[in-house]
Amino acid sequence: MGGKYKGKYPPKMRVVSFINILVLSFLMITVLIRAGVFYPEYQAKTLVTMWFVAGFTWLSTVMNWITPSRIERKIWGPVTTIQLICVMIIIFS
Numbered sequence: 001m002g003g004k005y006k007g008k009y010p011p012k013m014r015v016v017s018f019i020n021i022l023v024l025s026f027l028m029i030t031v032l033i034r035a036g037v038f039y040p041e042y043q044a045k046t047l048v049t050m051w052f053v054a055g056f057t058w059l060s061t062v063m064n065w066i067t068p069s070r071i072e073r074k075i076w077g078p079v080t081t082i083q084l085i086c087v088m089i090i091i092f093s
Contacts, residue, residue: 004069027053035090050091057084 005013030053033039034046061080064072 023056027056031087031090047091050087054084054087054091057087 009017030046030049033042034050036043057080061077061084064076064080067073067076
């Protein structure tokens with residue numbers, strides 16, 4: 001989150017982090033279904049949601065490349081870029 005908070009997050013940011021965990025868990029399950037890892041019977045129904053995953057990942061990638069935090073740019077910029085490429089491969093496979 002931009003390296004803005006040193007040490008322990010304030011209560012509001014802990015809530016934001018928890019919501020982020022829930023959203024990312026839902027996106028992870030969607031990607032795993034689309035990739036055929038489990039519940040292959042739902043694979044065809046995940047295409048629309050995968051575009052949401054792609055949008056979320058694209059936004060995350062952009063934010064990680066423009067953050068003022070140098071360490072986040074160095075670590076999470078490349079990680080989210082690779083993640084976005086993987087999401088697009090899964091969508092088009």
